[in-house]
Amino acid sequence: MGYQRLCKGLAVVCASLAIILSATVLVGWHTANVDLVNLALGNMAIHYHTALGGLLAGLALITYQRKKPHLTTALALPVCLIGLLHFVQFISKSRWHIDHWFHAIIENSAFTNTLNLAPTVSIALMAFGAALVWWPHREHDPDAAYALRAVCLSLFAICLVSSWALYDQNQGLYGWGNIARMAPGSILIFVLLGISGLCCTVSAAYNKYRHRFIQMVVSVLVPLVIGLSIMLWAALGKTEARHLGETIRQESAMTLSGLRHSLRSQAYSLRRMANRLARSAEPDLAAWRLDAEMYLLDHPGMIALARVSGIPQNVEWIVSEQAPQQIQPDVIQKALSEAGRASERLAISNPSLLREGSGQFIMASPASRGDKNTAVLAVFDGAALLQGVFFHEYLDLMHLTVSLGGDRLFETTAKQDEFRRFWAITDQVELLGKTWTLEVWPTAHYYNDIHTNLQDMVLVSGLIIAVLLVITSQLLLRSDRNSDLLRTKERQLTLLLDNAGEGIFGLDAEG
Numbered sequence: 001m002g003y004q005r006l007c008k009g010l011a012v013v014c015a016s017l018a019i020i021l022s023a024t025v026l027v028g029w030h031t032a033n034v035d036l037v038n039l040a041l042g043n044m045a046i047h048y049h050t051a052l053g054g055l056l057a058g059l060a061l062i063t064y065q066r067k068k069p070h071l072t073t074a075l076a077l078p079v080c081l082i083g084l085l086h087f088v089q090f091i092s093k094s095r096w097h098i099d100h101w102f103h104a105i106i107e108n109s110a111f112t113n114t115l116n117l118a119p120t121v122s123i124a125l126m127a128f129g130a131a132l133v134w135w136p137h138r139e140h141d142p143d144a145a146y147a148l149r150a151v152c153l154s155l156f157a158i159c160l161v162s163s164w165a166l167y168d169q170n171q172g173l174y175g176w177g178n179i180a181r182m183a184p185g186s187i188l189i190f191v192l193l194g195i196s197g198l199c200c201t202v203s204a205a206y207n208k209y210r211h212r213f214i215q216m217v218v219s220v221l222v223p224l225v226i227g228l229s230i231m232l233w234a235a236l237g238k239t240e241a242r243h244l245g246e247t248i249r250q251e252s253a254m255t256l257s258g259l260r261h262s263l264r265s266q267a268y269s270l271r272r273m274a275n276r277l278a279r280s281a282e283p284d285l286a287a288w289r290l291d292a293e294m295y296l297l298d299h300p301g302m303i304a305l306a307r308v309s310g311i312p313q314n315v316e317w318i319v320s321e322q323a324p325q326q327i328q329p330d331v332i333q334k335a336l337s338e339a340g341r342a343s344e345r346l347a348i349s350n351p352s353l354l355r356e357g358s359g360q361f362i363m364a365s366p367a368s369r370g371d372k373n374t375a376v377l378a379v380f381d382g383a384a385l386l387q388g389v390f391f392h393e394y395l396d397l398m399h400l401t402v403s404l405g406g407d408r409l410f411e412t413t414a415k416q417d418e419f420r421r422f423w424a425i426t427d428q429v430e431l432l433g434k435t436w437t438l439e440v441w442p443t444a445h446y447y448n449d450i451h452t453n454l455q456d457m458v459l460v461s462g463l464i465i466a467v468l469l470v471i472t473s474q475l476l477l478r479s480d481r482n483s484d485l486l487r488t489k490e491r492q493l494t495l496l497l498d499n500a501g502e503g504i505f506g507l508d509a510e511g
Contacts, residue, residue, distance in 0.1 A: 004202055008065060011199035015061035018192040022054035025185065030106055039185035042166075046185045047117045048102045049086070053079045053125040054189040060132045061196045069136035080129030086122035091456055093448065116418065118182050120230060123463065124158050124190050127151050128197065135200075145201040147470050150222040152201075154466070155194035157227035159187045165234065218473040222466045229462020236455035244442065244450065248425045251398055252440040256427050258389035259402070259438070263431060266299045266378070267346050270365050274345070274376040277307070278367040285316075292318040301385025303360070306377040308332065315377070324379040325352050325360050335364035336375050338433065348432050351382065351409040358383035359409045363432075382410030397446040403437040419447060 021039060025046045028036025037045045060075035089096050099116045131151040162182035273291065285307075292305040296318065304319040315332070317324075331349050338347035345366055351359035360381050367374040382402060399420065401411040424441040442450075 007199040007202040011061065011196040012065055014192045014196035014199070015058045015065075018054050018189050018196065019058035019062070021185065021189050021192070022051040022058065025051035026055065029102065032106075038183060039188070041184035041188070044183035044185075046183045046189075047099075047121065049082050049099075049117050050121050050125075050183075050186045050189070053082050053121075053129070054186075054193065057125075057128055057132065057193050058196070061193070061200065064132070064136055064200060072136045073133050076129045076132030078129075079125050080133060083122040083124065083126030083129060086117045087119060087126055090116075090119045090122065091460065093451075118162075118186075119459070120158050120162055120182050121186055123226070123230075124155055127154060128190075128193060131197070146219055147474070148197055149201045150219045150470060152194040152197040153219055153223040154226045155190050155197075157223035158182075158230065159190050159194070161227050161230050161234075162187055218469055222469055225462050225466045225469065229459055229465075233455045233459040233462075236458060240452065240455065244423065244447075245425070247450075248398070248423060248440055248442060252425045252427045252438055255390060255400065255440065256429055256436075256438050259386070259436065260429060260431055262301065262385065262388050266302060266380075267344075267363060267365075267432060269295065269299060270363055270376055270378050271344070271346060273305075274365040274367045277374065277376065289318055296320045300388030301380045302378050303381045303384060304379035306379075308336070308375045308377060322381060322384065324381075325355070327352075327362060327379070331362065332364070332377065335362055335377075336366060339364045339375070340366050342433060344432070346432055348404070348434055350405045350407045354408055354411065357411050357414070359407070361404060361409065386410055395443075397443060399441050399443055401439045403439075405434045406437075417444075419444060423447075 024036050025039065026048070028034070028038075029048050029051070034045075039046065056075050056079045060072045060079070063071045063075060085096070085098060088094075089098065128151055131148045135145075135148045159182075163184075165182070166184060273288075273295065276291075277288065288307065295305055296302055297320075302320075303322045304317055304324040306315045306317045308315050335347050335349045339345055346363065347365075348363045349361050351361045353359060358381055360379055363378045363380065365376050367376065386400075386402065395412055399412045402409045420441045424439050426437065426439045428435055428437050430436075
């Protein structure tokens with residue numbers, strides 16, 4: 001009895017600690033306190049739903065100790081539903097927007113780019129919540145305790161594998177099959193819940209050796225199957241992530257190489273135009289205008305050409321169908337000054353503000369070193385320039401952004417989704433005195449096309465096997481108990497019949 005009392009006290013203490021830690025995380029979310037959200041354990045934020053599930057599960061364990069099974073079930077049911085919804089969302093690759101809904105009720109959140117809930121967490125919440133829903137109404141069944149015990153040991157297995165993942169630097173922050181990993185604080189909360197749940201089963205009776213053997217085997221096999229399934233699932237996801245990363249790096253290198261080639265070709269064409277103007281004391285402006293129109297047709301990305309004569313305000317423009325944005329004289333003057341000092345006599349400006357995802361920049365080339373007030377200008381549009389680098393179908397596969405000198409020149413989307421945050425490859429190149437930065441990441445359409453369901457099938461199969469082990473063992477134990485009961489009844493009936501003659505006597509007609 002003293003041992004059971006100690007275990008019950010430990011169950012209450014661990015559940016209370018889990019409640020305190022979970023409540024601390026929730027307070028951290030609502031106060032935008034980073035240290036509270038991650039419990040000062042690293043820089044990985046604990047998901048809002050993890051803290052909510054931990055709080056409800058801890059309260060369910062407390063109410064179970066208070067002998068209130070219906071309240072325990074009411075508290076545990078949302079825990080199971082939270083885990084189930086997130087797990088189904090992950091397996092179905094849906095976007096139900098349940099991971100970030102709490103940002104609508106939290107102002108000034110420091111975690112606007114919160115990760116999705118890790119599937120490992122969803123499995124833990126789903127299994128532990130289901131066990132707490134089922135267990136309070138079966139606690140007097142001597143065969144029911146092992147199911148809760150197996151779930152608690154499975155929590156330890158999940159936490160152990162997740163702890164290993166924290167130190168696997170090759171997985172990156174978007175490991176575990178291309179999803180978020182369990183935060184250290186989440187591991188701590190689930191360990192406390194597992195200890196508390198395990199202590200709740202100490203009063204279960206093991207009345208036969210074979211029953212105890214079956215229960216021990218299941219208690220070991222279920223956590224082992226779940227742990228191995230998660231490890232294999234993570235390994236497959238890691239391999240797939242590495243292959244996708246290599247594909248994105250190749251796409252980035254090819255795009256950057258095409259951009260470099262296209263821009264250099266157009267820059268040297270502009271330089272040749274400037275040289276032709278410099279060779280003639282009185283240039284043929286009609287011929288230059290015709291030449292400029294041909295340049296605009298032959299060079300993708302170039303939407304306007306201009307000849308500067310005298311002061312920067314004295315500019316003659318030849319434009320294509322796409323009109324350039326208004327360019328200030330000081331921008332032209334700065335580009336001309338930089339071009340005059342450059343060894344290649346070429347310079348480019350920083351891009352203008354984006355309009356519909358595309359900005360514009362100018363390229364300047366003075367006609368001669370001696371005459372810096374005569375020059376040729378070209379206006380480039382980011383979207384038009386990149387259309388000459390890749391096929392239009394490329395945008396169905398990859399998103400990309402191009403920055404010039406630290407300012408954004410082109411972007412296919414401004415959305416900060418999980419594909420951009422965790423798959424983006426960034427590459428840089430120095431070209432014409434400016435740093436060009438290219439960022440490439442897969443579109444959802446492309447990711448879904450190349451993503452295989454093998455790793456998800458492994459995970460789901462492991463969970464199904466674990467559930468079948470529990471159900472099968474429960475049926476075996478129940479069948480065994482019914483057989484024992486039947487044999488007991490048969491022995492009692494046999495003894496009654498064998499000894500029935502000693503208690504029977506007969507009487508004749510006279511008594």
